[in-house]
Amino acid sequence: MIKILKQIWAVTKVSARSNLAYPGEVLGRTVFMAVILYIFLKLWQATYSQSGATRLGDMTLAQMLWYLTITESIYMSAPRLTRQVDEDVRTGTLAVRLIKPMSYPLYCISFCLGERSVRFVFNLLIGAVITFCLVGAVPVSPFSLAMLAVACLFGFILDAFGQLIVGLGAFWLEDTSGLFLIYTRLVMIFGGMLIPLELFPHWLKEIVVFTPFPYLVYGPVHLFLHPSLTEFVVLLKSQLICILALGLVAAFVYGQAKARICAHGG
Amino acid sequence: MCKQWTKCKSYLKLVAAYIRLNCNIQLEYKGAFVSQFAAMFLNNSAWLAFWLLFFDRFPVVKGFGQNDVVTLWAICAAGFGLSSTFFYNVQELAPLIGRGQLDTWMLYPRALLPHLALGKMSATAVGDLAFGYITYVLLVRPDCAHFALFVLLTLSVAMLFVGFNLIRGSLAFFVGNAEVLSEQWFFSMITFSTYPSSLFDGWVKLVLYTLIPAGFVSGLPVEALKHFDLTCAALALAGAFAMLLVGIFCFYLGLNHYQSGNLIEMRN
Amino acid sequence: MNAVETVELKKSFSLKTGLFSRAKASTIVAVEGITLTVPEGQAVAFVGPNGAGKSTTIKMLTGILKPTSGKARVLGFDPWRERQKLVKEIGAVFGQRSQLWLHLPPKDTFDLLAQIYDLGKHDYKVRRDLLVERFELGDFIDTPVRKLSLGQRMRCEIAASLLHRPRLLLLDEPTIGIDVVARQRLRELICQWNKEEGLTVFLTSHDTGDIASVASRMVLINHGRIVLDDTVASVSQTVIQEGLEGDLEQVIAHLFAQPAASSAGLRG
Numbered sequence: 001m002i003k004i005l006k007q008i009w010a011v012t013k014v015s016a017r018s019n020l021a022y023p024g025e026v027l028g029r030t031v032f033m034a035v036i037l038y039i040f041l042k043l044w045q046a047t048y049s050q051s052g053a054t055r056l057g058d059m060t061l062a063q064m065l066w067y068l069t070i071t072e073s074i075y076m077s078a079p080r081l082t083r084q085v086d087e088d089v090r091t092g093t094l095a096v097r098l099i100k101p102m103s104y105p106l107y108c109i110s111f112c113l114g115e116r117s118v119r120f121v122f123n124l125l126i127g128a129v130i131t132f133c134l135v136g137a138v139p140v141s142p143f144s145l146a147m148l149a150v151a152c153l154f155g156f157i158l159d160a161f162g163q164l165i166v167g168l169g170a171f172w173l174e175d176t177s178g179l180f181l182i183y184t185r186l187v188m189i190f191g192g193m194l195i196p197l198e199l200f201p202h203w204l205k206e207i208v209v210f211t212p213f214p215y216l217v218y219g220p221v222h223l224f225l226h227p228s229l230t231e232f233v234v235l236l237k238s239q240l241i242c243i244l245a246l247g248l249v250a251a252f253v254y255g256q257a258k259a260r261i262c263a264h265g266g
Numbered sequence: 267m268c269k270q271w272t273k274c275k276s277y278l279k280l281v282a283a284y285i286r287l288n289c290n291i292q293l294e295y296k297g298a299f300v301s302q303f304a305a306m307f308l309n310n311s312a313w314l315a316f317w318l319l320f321f322d323r324f325p326v327v328k329g330f331g332q333n334d335v336v337t338l339w340a341i342c343a344a345g346f347g348l349s350s351t352f353f354y355n356v357q358e359l360a361p362l363i364g365r366g367q368l369d370t371w372m373l374y375p376r377a378l379l380p381h382l383a384l385g386k387m388s389a390t391a392v393g394d395l396a397f398g399y400i401t402y403v404l405l406v407r408p409d410c411a412h413f414a415l416f417v418l419l420t421l422s423v424a425m426l427f428v429g430f431n432l433i434r435g436s437l438a439f440f441v442g443n444a445e446v447l448s449e450q451w452f453f454s455m456i457t458f459s460t461y462p463s464s465l466f467d468g469w470v471k472l473v474l475y476t477l478i479p480a481g482f483v484s485g486l487p488v489e490a491l492k493h494f495d496l497t498c499a500a501l502a503l504a505g506a507f508a509m510l511l512v513g514i515f516c517f518y519l520g521l522n523h524y525q526s527g528n529l530i531e532m533r534n
Numbered sequence: 535m536n537a538v539e540t541v542e543l544k545k546s547f548s549l550k551t552g553l554f555s556r557a558k559a560s561t562i563v564a565v566e567g568i569t570l571t572v573p574e575g576q577a578v579a580f581v582g583p584n585g586a587g588k589s590t591t592i593k594m595l596t597g598i599l600k601p602t603s604g605k606a607r608v609l610g611f612d613p614w615r616e617r618q619k620l621v622k623e624i625g626a627v628f629g630q631r632s633q634l635w636l637h638l639p640p641k642d643t644f645d646l647l648a649q650i651y652d653l654g655k656h657d658y659k660v661r662r663d664l665l666v667e668r669f670e671l672g673d674f675i676d677t678p679v680r681k682l683s684l685g686q687r688m689r690c691e692i693a694a695s696l697l698h699r700p701r702l703l704l705l706d707e708p709t710i711g712i713d714v715v716a717r718q719r720l721r722e723l724i725c726q727w728n729k730e731e732g733l734t735v736f737l738t739s740h741d742t743g744d745i746a747s748v749a750s751r752m753v754l755i756n757h758g759r760i761v762l763d764d765t766v767a768s769v770s771q772t773v774i775q776e777g778l779e780g781d782l783e784q785v786i787a788h789l790f791a792q793p794a795a796s797s798a799g800l801r802g
Contacts, residue, residue, distance in 0.1 A: 027450075028450055035454050035458070178305050182308060189319075194316045195320060195323075280650065284646070291638060370626075370628070372597070372598050372621075373624065375618050375619075375650070381650075
């Protein structure tokens, strides 16, 4: 167990370091964030003004913009694990990785976590500066930040499993990019990236909570803006159940994939 | 006159040849074409789903309703799809120049810009084009007059995107490593084009009709279709045509610069 | 008639480092006054180390770059004023860049080139069939290019460049990455066309086998100027002070190693 954790940490560190080698991306990220957050501000300013309300869902305009900043940072930090797995399958690299003493799924998830954590922090720092200039700050405490960090970590693991399953589809499908697009769009809509779940129609809310998507994006961010230990525990429980479920699916799919390699020689 | 007509016929035959070749490529990879076509559709539908959710909760925002945002996405997708389908090389102009591929095009006995522009087509952008028309027809249910105006404005938006892409691509003639800047400019244009222009005012609105001409996508054409306003349509067309002329000018200015070899960065 | 005539052809680039007011301008002389005459029908090897000025010279001869000073006439045309007329008479093959469409059979690219060069239907068919027969393309003319070997692809490339009956053929590293047998065959074919059609061949290659087999004349360029212009036969037999004899590669390498004779190069 300790050995596995050490392996995970080693891969995560390398991945994080390799992402820090590209600071030039910062310019691109800044422009992107500035444009999108400015547009969101104008959209929601008009919406709040039109509806005459100071709170929509349970958020003020400032909270709404911070909500969108963080959801955007989470969504945009997602690495292309699916594409990597797809490529590993098609080029036969996966067969080579089977020889290594680390489980391929664990390797993928560790790699993903390293890359994602760096990109998320980058996005968040840039987004936070812009949002602060536009609407000022929202209440922040070490408690809320810690909860955000932990909830995001579990959210990232959940997403990694999802992407891994889609990527392993390369064994059976000619092209996984379509499936990947469906997955990312489901995360975007049902994850509450563009509009918080409170503002969904009631019938849709009822359905969405039974999918893993809200726990990737909406859950951690809502928790940050409305810190509550009870909500934290509930969210964590939901995330763990989803991780377990997706983990089992991933293990099954991976087992099938491995059997294919062993049968056909890579 | 006869000479001009012969020349024109020759270019039309060339366009037909490129279309034929591009269709042949898609037939070679039917599966990938279908899945990418579907992906375009899906991607646009996801955004539309967000807007439908939004307008379900907030029926009107700054004069924009559900129908207007559907029209906006339809015209944007259709116009962008049309420009990418036939003039994909213009969209990729900055990397093309950066990689020195312009020289190869200059060795053909055809007018450089039209030939270069037609030289690569994106069949998957047909997904955007199809999405635009299907969405407009099924969700907005226009009458014949509105549909005809929609077709005209698709051409206008396509012309605008071609002109805009020429301007941002021509940056590569003047600035080394222009791809990053060009990409961010493109991203800004696409993003602003897919949000109601009535959200913005003051100096931002000025920018949206100049540097980032999204107003000629999400502003004037949508207004024209909403109220069947031919003045707005004419202004949209005029703006798009002006953008195209500026784009052509920038390209040839840049080409002259390129041929004179006065670059900020050395080329090999 | 001469295929190529240049008089003191010069090209310098102004290189700016730094931005705006702090920009420092310096001049890089890429080509320092090239005077060259190539009679029609000759096969010339244009040799030089990387950065010698080869590509710049060729780009000036094909009208891609404007010279800083000097004159040139290629096939009777002024390259930068009559580029479109000139390129109708030129064929070009780049070893590192293909004009064949990767996912389609070579036949489809040939059909497209017929449209680009505006070839008459009958003339094109006759010419194409001749090239297919002579270059032995019959077995794979209908196979997608991506499935062909490098040698097969290059045969198709050269055949494609001859479709429009050019008077001058530019070959840039045509045998790079190709196996020995295929390379030999390619050289034979180039030689045949050079002799039979009186095609002027301009070959740039680092491969001395290409030079020895294809070219009758060798022009060696280094530091932007011609350092040697002689027949390949003479160069092969040149005795150099250091005792290098008979090995073309060694002779060329020795000549490359000579320092610049003048102050060509970076002047700040």
